[in-house]
Structures are given as C-alpha cells and as structure tokens.
Amino acid sequence: MFGFRRRDAVDKAALTEQLYGRNLELAVRNKMLSLLRRLGQLMLTEGSAKHLAEGISKELVAEFNFCLVGIALSTDPKDPLAWLHVAGVKEVGDVSGAFSGSAATLAPRARMANPCVKALTTNKSVVVSGAQGIFPPKFLSILAKSGSVIRTTLIFPFAVDEGSAGVLVVALRRGAKDLTRYEKETFQNLISLVTVGFQKTFLYEHLRDATAELHEANQKLVQLDAAKTEFLSIASHQLRTPLSIIRGYIAMMQENSYGKLSKAQIDVVGKVRTSAETLIELVNHLLNVSRIESGRITVTTEEVDLTKICVDVSSFLSLKAKEQKLDLECKAKKMPKVMGDPSKVKEVIMNLVENALKYTEAGSVTVNFFDEPKFVKVEVRDTGRGLTKDDLGKLFQKFSRGSASADNRVSGTGLGLYVCKRLVEAMGGEIWAESEGQGKGSVFAFRLKKAPVKNKAIKKVAR
Amino acid sequence: MSSLDTVATKIITEQEQVVGPLAWDVAKRIQGLSFTDHEATIKGSAKQVLEQLVKAYEGLFGSASREVCRDAISAMRPQLDEASLPEVLK
Secondary structure, eight states, rough: OHHHHHHHHHHHHHHHHHHHHHHHHHHHHHHHHHHHHHHHHHHHHHHHHHHHHHHHHHHHHHHOOSSEEEEESSTTTOOEEEEEEEEEEEEOOOOOOGGSGGGGGGEEETOOSSHHHHHHHHHHHHEEOOOOOTEEEEEEEHHHHHHHOOEEEEEEEOOOOSSOOOEEEEESSSGGGOOOOOHHHHHHHHHOOOOOOOOHHHHHHHHHHHHHHHHHHHHHHHHHHHHHHHHEEEEEEHHHHHHHHHHHHHHHHHTTTTTTOHHHHHHHHHHHHHHHHHHHHHHHHHHHHHHHHHOOEEEEEEEEHHHHHHHHHHHHHHHHHHTOOEEEEEOOOOOEEEEOOOHHHHHHHEEEEEEEHHHHSSSSEEEEEEOOOSEEEEEEEESSSOOHHOOOOOTTTTTOGGGGGGTSSSSSOOOOHHHHHHHHHHTTEEEEEEEEETTTTTEEEEEEBBBBBBOOOEEEOOO | OHHHHHHHHHHHHHHHHHHHTTTHHHHHHHHHHHEEEEEEEEOHHHHHHHHHHHHHHHHOOOOHHHHHHHHHHHHHHHGGOOOOOGGGGG
C-alpha cells in the first residue's frame, strides 16, 4: 500500500515536470513569436535599410537588455562593412557619436582577420570573447567609463543579394554559455527574418530610385514632346504657304496660263504637281497630329448629314477615280444624322476614300452606310491590295504603313489613319479595318452615334 | 526597489509565463517575501529568500524551473554582486 502511494507520488512529480517542460517550451516559443511578429511588422513598415537597422537594434536591446546591438552592411564586395545603426542599453547611453565619421566603417571586406568579415565570408555565426577589433576604441572607452565590460560578442551574417551582405552584432556583458533558451531560439529564427527584411527594403529602395528616375525621364520626355509638337506646328505652317503657292502656279501652268506646254513639259509638271500634293498632304497631317497631341484641336458636336458629305467626297474624288479607271460608288441613301463635327467627319471619309483609291489598282471603291440601333456605320470597301493580320494590328498607329506600301509604288505619310482614329475617337466613335488577306481587298469602317434630337453645337477638346 | 527585489520579481514573472498565476501563489508562501501589486520585496537575508524561492519552484516543477530562474536574471547578472546570489542561481 505504502509502495503504491510512493510510486504514485513519483509518477505525479514526473508528470508535473513533463508538463512544466512543455509549458516552458510553449512560453519560450510564445515570447519568440511575439518578438518576431513585432520585428516582422517593423520590416513591413520600414522603407529604408537604415531605419530598419535602427528598429531591429532597439527592439533587441529592449527585449534582452543586451549591452549593444549593431547592424553593419556592405552593399558591394568592394565596399567595406559599415555600421548602419547601433543601439546600446540605457546605462551605456547614446553611443551613435562613437560610430560616426571614420568609425562608421567596421572593416574592409578583404580583412579576413576581422571576425565580422570572417562571419560574412564563411556565412557562419562567430562568437568572440571580448570586443576587440569589432567596435571603435571610442565606444569601448565610453563603455569602460560606464563600468560595463563586453565579455562576449556574437556575430550573425546575412546575405541580402549577390553583392550586398551584412552582420548583426550583439555585445553581451556575460559569457555565451549564459545565453537563455529564449535568446538562443530567437537567434536561430531571427537571421532569416532580418535577411528578408533587408531584401525587402533594398527592393523598395531600388524601386523608389527607379521610379524617381522614370519620373524624371518622363518629365523630360513630356518637355521634349511639347517642344517637338511646337516645332512641327511652326514648321508645318511655314511649309504649307510656299507649297500652296507652288501648287497654284503648277495648276496654272497645266491650264496653259503661261503658254502651251510641250508633251515632255506636261509630264514633268505632272510629276512636280504630284510631289507638291504629297508634301501638302504630309504637312496637313503633321499639322493635324501636332494639334491633336497638343490638345489644340477642337471638335464640335452637332448633327452631321452623312449623305451630303458622301456626295461631296465622291464628286471631289470622282475625277481621280476616273483617271485610275476605278469605279467610285457612294451608296448615299437617306441615312439618320449622326453626332460629330461635320468638317472632321468629312476629313475622315475623304481620307479613307483617298486611301482606298491609292491602294486599288483595278475594280472599285464603294462607300456604304448602315443604320444600326444606336449608331450609323460608314464603310469604305475596296477591291485593292488588302491587308495582312500584322497590318490590321498596327495600321492606326502613328507613322505606320501597311505591307502593301512596301514596294514604294504608293506614296504616303503613315499619318492619315492615325489622324482618322484620333478624330473619330474625339467624336465618341470607333474606327477599324477588316481584310480577308493580301490581294483580297479591304474594308475601313467607323461608327458614330446617331443624333437623338436637334442639338446645339457643344465644343469639346480632342485628347 | 533594490536590485535583489528586482531579481525576485523577475524570477516570479518568468515563472508566471510558464505556469501562470500559480507562480505568484508559490512565491506568496515564501517567508521574507512581500508583495505590492506585481512587485516583490525581500525582507531579511536576500540570499536565503531567493534560494527558498528557487527551491520552491524546483520542488514543484523540477530542474527545468531552476534554469528558468537562472535565465530570468541572466541579462541583469553583470550588474549584480555575485556574492549576494544563492548558489542555485549561479
């Protein structure tokens, strides 16, 4: 009976010890997780390596009453290890002055005899008795005055990226064997967290620098773009006037206003006229582009009679179509009016029909209208060279020309469709191209909103 | 509050993290210890009181609890007079 009781008491004591051991484990883990969580939060919020180093050092000193915690970093293998931040216990006071100036450098990365460099190079933590060779003499004398002595220094290396690496240095006024279980477990888990923290701040710093550089570059580009637009605008105006004069005189010459031209002269004057017209077209497009891009073009919103515009365009271009032996047909049945700027709608249709005539060697160019529930679709269909899939993707970009223009038989600026797109979009519509492939003709279409009721003209700036 | 009072308080609070409020109940049974809020004050021989405190925990929870007591004062140790500490804490 007595033996049973005694065994029972022994079992209970063993059980209590076991429970205590488990509780202790949990308590240590709890404390460690709580500390790591605080450090984790710090790492999430700190954007600079210096502030992160300060936060970590202060937190560790406050938690463990370590004599001193410092973080040194080297951002390039050629650069020395330098102190980012050092925090000491209250009794030691503010030690930042002892780590400034030349004392901010811990050691060159080539000095293998230095325990911090050794830890960094071998990527293994190092335990040093005392503090010689690690801390600046000025700090050691401050420490001596405060009556404290560093008995042990723990050095934990961490790598941030390919070139950058650092060390977490912990100075103790006791031996390494006196480290508590909590301290040991914390160190085991701390370094990976510190590494991630510095990696994050480095990424953030790189990103912030890159963003600032991009912003600066963008500002310069905006200035350059404005200067270019201004230059284009001025230059185009200066070009258009003499070109118009040249065209006028050529027309007069072709009408024999200066005497009858010989066959050879007719041929040459014809070529000069074509070239002058191409130049005028280019200048007009450039002017349009510069006006659009500088926001100086105004697009009115009013009711537009598409039928009338279509008749005007086809009568204007019928001679050109006839010269090319093409059928130009405008199926101008009575269509509902659309909302837009009459002069811009005319410019778009004119551009699309001129383009179709340019790229069609034989057959016809037809302008069709489609009455949709909310829109009216305008379609310019030709039997010309057609478009590849690649063309369809980039046709409406600035200075882009379709593969059909590659043989240089057709002159063009690569700006007409870009201008059309910007104008149609400014009027709240959309524009696109379709083709079944090269040699199969193409369709250029756009749609604009139907006019609901009579509207007064509202001015709007094209962007 | 003397540094040895702080040692006693630190030991109890560290034990509290492992066993909860029981740590204070154990401490209250030690002769020579009095309490104001959550701070302990030693009356009489600090060395003896601290030894009793550590042994009380050790008697209840085993040798691991003695390590907890030692760890509790580890960071304070450089500022303490080693002679004032009982052997169980060395």
